[in-house]
Amino acid sequence: MSNGLIVSISGPSGVGKGTVIGKLREMLPDSRSSISVTSRAPRGTEQDGVEYYFRSREEFERLIAEGEIIEYDEYVGNYYGTPLTPLLRMSRGGQNVLLDLTVAGSLALKEKFDETVTIFLLPPSMEELRNRLEGRGTETGEVIDKRMAQAQGEIADAPKFDYVVTNRQVEQAAEEIAAIMLAEACRYKRRSEAVTTLLEE
């Protein structure tokens, strides 16, 4: 059995990444998500390895030091991060894994694991990006200006990604990402077994 794909999708805040990934998950119900690791305590019925991997602060810091955390953030005094090993395990089990990472996170993962398929989601225009950010109605003009400046910096990193998809329309963007995944599964390097089998017949 060949490895599942590891597909990492990034894009600036406001581009509609969550919505596109949601649509994509509907289209590809067999794709898996990553489970984050956190240093916060489990709540209620939360189980280790289901909602999150729960680790102590010290363990989390050791995982960072070992290069096991692709990206992480601190929120209300707790770490939240994306661990590398479970992704590789799912992929080796033949499952496609879909990741929603920051631009820096996608690039770090690609650096660690070259087989990663990286996709950058672009807005149709900077004006449309601003409209979408303003449309949320939750952020001040100052925050929006900051996000726009950040978007500019992130888009400058798009050339480091394998693919670029413009989110004009959610359904179409999700279809393009699904096509990329189907195509990547047809790459010779991922289908070499089919060839070997024929030659051995």
Add this chain to the structure above:
Amino acid sequence: MSNGLIVSISGPSGVGKGTVIGKLREMLPDSRSSISVTSRAPRGTEQDGVEYYFRSREEFERLIAEGEIIEYDEYVGNYYGTPLTPLLRMSRGGQNVLLDLTVAGSLALKEKFDETVTIFLLPPSMEELRNRLEGRGTETGEVIDKRMAQAQGEIADAPKFDYVVTNRQVEQAAEEIAAIMLAEACRYKRRSEAVTTLLEE
């Protein structure tokens, strides 16, 4: 405007390449085919640059010597070949070009023009390939044995192709090739203009 794709599809005799390409052309009516060049004289209403490019034997041999002919064959005393320049012209005009080439032809084109997307069409099994060759009912057992040996040699070159598609079912194989074309159009190198435009806004 970005260049159209140049997509070259190869596979052993009997794999069903013609049928898959026919289905693909129905799905992608905007894709163009290459026009062959021949040393035979035009017949009836045939026009240069429509059915074929008509060239003299001497001119054809000069084109071969100049590396302008990707692949050619001689049939009943006349040359038939695939010229390079018209493909590049169609691609630069933004049109996708679909080519049906021999294995050697696809590899020669990739060598000359690295942007070519090469796809190898595989049979589901060697047994099924033999069934399909026998099913034609037009070839002797000896010819079929020869084609099977040739197929084995061609499949050994599949690792030199970008993508491998197994023709289990025509519609599905054509859909995989269409997905490859959509994905290739999303590669950063082909969408760099979208990024530049955003950064200049």
